[in-house]
Amino acid sequence: MNARTVTYTALSGIPLIEPGDDLCTIIADAIDAAGIIPQPADTLVVAQKIVSKAEGRYVDLAEVTPSARALELAAATHKDSRLIEVILAESTEVLRQHKDSLIVAHRLGFVMANAGVDQSNVAPDGGDRVLLLPQDPDASCAALKAAFDRIFGVEVAVVINDSFGRAWRNGVVGVALGAAGLPALHNLIGAPDLFGRPMRVTEVAIADELAAAASLLMGQADEGTPVVHVRGLRWNAAPANAAALIRPKHMDLFR
Numbered sequence: 001m002n003a004r005t006v007t008y009t010a011l012s013g014i015p016l017i018e019p020g021d022d023l024c025t026i027i028a029d030a031i032d033a034a035g036i037i038p039q040p041a042d043t044l045v046v047a048q049k050i051v052s053k054a055e056g057r058y059v060d061l062a063e064v065t066p067s068a069r070a071l072e073l074a075a076a077t078h079k080d081s082r083l084i085e086v087i088l089a090e091s092t093e094v095l096r097q098h099k100d101s102l103i104v105a106h107r108l109g110f111v112m113a114n115a116g117v118d119q120s121n122v123a124p125d126g127g128d129r130v131l132l133l134p135q136d137p138d139a140s141c142a143a144l145k146a147a148f149d150r151i152f153g154v155e156v157a158v159v160i161n162d163s164f165g166r167a168w169r170n171g172v173v174g175v176a177l178g179a180a181g182l183p184a185l186h187n188l189i190g191a192p193d194l195f196g197r198p199m200r201v202t203e204v205a206i207a208d209e210l211a212a213a214a215s216l217l218m219g220q221a222d223e224g225t226p227v228v229h230v231r232g233l234r235w236n237a238a239p240a241n242a243a244a245l246i247r248p249k250h251m252d253l254f255r
Helices: 023-033 050-052 069-077 081-089 137-152 206-218
Strands: 007-010 041-045 058-060 091-098 100-104 112-113 129-131 159-168 169-180 227-231
Touching: 007 206, 023 041, 023 050, 023 137, 023 227, 041 050, 041 058, 041 137, 050 129, 050 137, 050 159, 069 081, 069 091, 069 100, 081 091, 081 100, 091 159, 100 159, 112 159, 137 159, 137 169, 159 206
Parallel strands: 041 159
Antiparallel strands: 007 227, 041 227, 058 129, 091 100, 100 112, 159 169
């Protein structure tokens, strides 16, 4: 990686997204309105929620029948048993449970609260809807990148970010659920430090660092800025998607 100055620009004018909306065209119009002319290696960080909304990843809790396991966990966590049922359907394993908290292994490998099932910034639309993560965030990024490349005539990168809590730390930070066109994980093992010693274990989560910085501009509440344009990063490593960031279970010392 090589960057002396990196510029983050939150794009305004992104409307409320509905299922089936053409995210690429909407974002491209916002870039044009901001007076930005895309350049090679520019990155677009896109909030998970608008990708999920465009993909129609809604579930109406009124249509959910909780299982016995969901009822058991609902009593332990004080959560809606229908919500718990949706979380279980998106998960492969329940790791921790506590009042108001359910930590699971998502079907895509993420270790996270509630499998990413969320109601914040989700219009009820006459029901009691929740929103799931994209079906395949890396594939969503790849599709957006291909469309942006065609429109802009240059190679850009795309990251889908979401807010995660962290072991032993308070607060949430942005992390990359999906990535395309950049090395999501940059391996520095063997590279020399300032004194010529080879690094032995260092890998840099480039996509997560991009996602976290963009989250500062996106906000967590009613800011309405779900897309951030990033300029100034350069890399010479091969692209790798966000799946590279998921630590295998046998190497996860917290599980």
